[in-house]
Amino acid sequence: MNNNIFPCLWFNGDGKEAADFYCEIFNGKITADTPVVLNIKLFGQKLMFLNAGPQFEKNASISFTILCESEDEVQQYWNNLIKNGIILMDLAEYPWSKKYGWVRDQFGVTWQIYLGESKGDQRIIPTLMFIHQNNGQAKKAIEFYTSIFPNSKVGGILKYGEGVGNENHEISENIQHADFEIDHYTMFCMDNSHDHQFDFNEGISMVVMTDDQIQTDHLWNSLLLDGGRESMCGWLKDQFGVSWQIVPKRLLELMNDFDQPQKAQKVVEAMMGMQKIVIADLEHAYNS
Incomplete structure (x- = not known):
């Protein structure tokens, strides 16, 4: 597993509380604990937390998909993450998964809990949502990132026009779901035309150790x-x-x-x- 690439989440002083919360839910551990920087490992994957103040708020433009191996596992994570959180998509059966839900937890982090095919050892997949001026740019982004990083490849690409649950009538050529790797690190992405009140910002960034x-x-x-x-x-x-x-x-x-x-x-x-x-x-x- 490549731990030279990992997400960094921005917190307003509650990073330690969040780290404890996630480590309890996902049976993880804190590997570095300072007033400003915390590192945790969940499923063997590194995540970095910055207790850096109120400047940036995390949002669903970058969420984290959890690949689960059983319906019971989905339910367990869901029950914990919805505590004081906001449900974005109900936990239910969808065309792409027998059991799936999307939730914004009490710390502002959004999770897609998904029963489906695993991606090797990586259980947490950062998921980019291309909205506003970026809507329709997911395919371009995949090509851009995989051209820059070594050991990269494009996985499956599902377009909205291919008939899997396009209730919102998205543009048929836009990407409903895609996976790709940058230096053996898996990421997901999608296009979305909804007028969300957020976009990419520094609240969630990607760290690359060189x-x-x-x-x-x-x-x-x-x-x-x-x-x-x-x-x-x-x-x-x-x-x-x-x-x-x-x-x-x-x-x-x-x-x-x-x-x-x-x-x-x-x-x-x-x-x-x-x-x-x-x-x-x-x-x-x-x-x-």
């Missing part, structure tokens, strides 16, 4: 193509508005050098002034 500057430069430059926008500290938005964090592993090594806290702090200060992370400049700050 091995060196060459890989960092390639991903950074490629994801910015055709209208992407640079942000700070390794963050960027691609042409669709999806947020990515391109993070060299060396940054974490230098920042977490607990034997040299003053040097580690210099690295943090250097990183705070960067857009794309430059490893050589981090090394210089550490050694200065």
Whole structure:
């Protein structure tokens, strides 16, 4: 399983409470616990939580599909996630699944609980919904992402015109559901023409841990193509508005050098002034 790619969820101070909640539901564990950053593992998959304040709210433009192996498992997760949550689609039988439901939990994270075919060891699948100006762009996004990342491939693509539960009369050529892999990490996506009151934002981003500057430069430059926008500290938005964090592993090594806290702090200060992370400049700050 590729844990060099994983989602990052933005919380307004309640990240630890959410981490405990999910670890209890999914039998996970907290692997890093600081006031700002928490890492958890669910089904062996890494998720990062940022206790970063009220600036961004998570929404259903990126949800998490849970692939379940039995109806009882679906029911168990559903019963827990709907506590103080909001049901977006009732738990029921649908053309694509014998038992499926969509819920926004008490922390603002949306989950699609799905009884169906597994995707290897990966049980949690980030699911991108292309809406507003992006509606109809899901196929383009799949081609874009799989052209950038190594070890990528396009899986199944189901269009709305292919007759599986298109009650909302979506454009027939738009994608109802598709799966693809980027560097062996599975993602789902869909088009949707409903006028939702949200869109992609920094509330949920995708983190990519890189091995060196060459890989960092390639991903950074490629994801910015055709209208992407640079942000700070390794963050960027691609042409669709999806947020990515391109993070060299060396940054974490230098920042977490607990034997040299003053040097580690210099690295943090250097990183705070960067857009794309430059490893050589981090090394210089550490050694200065």
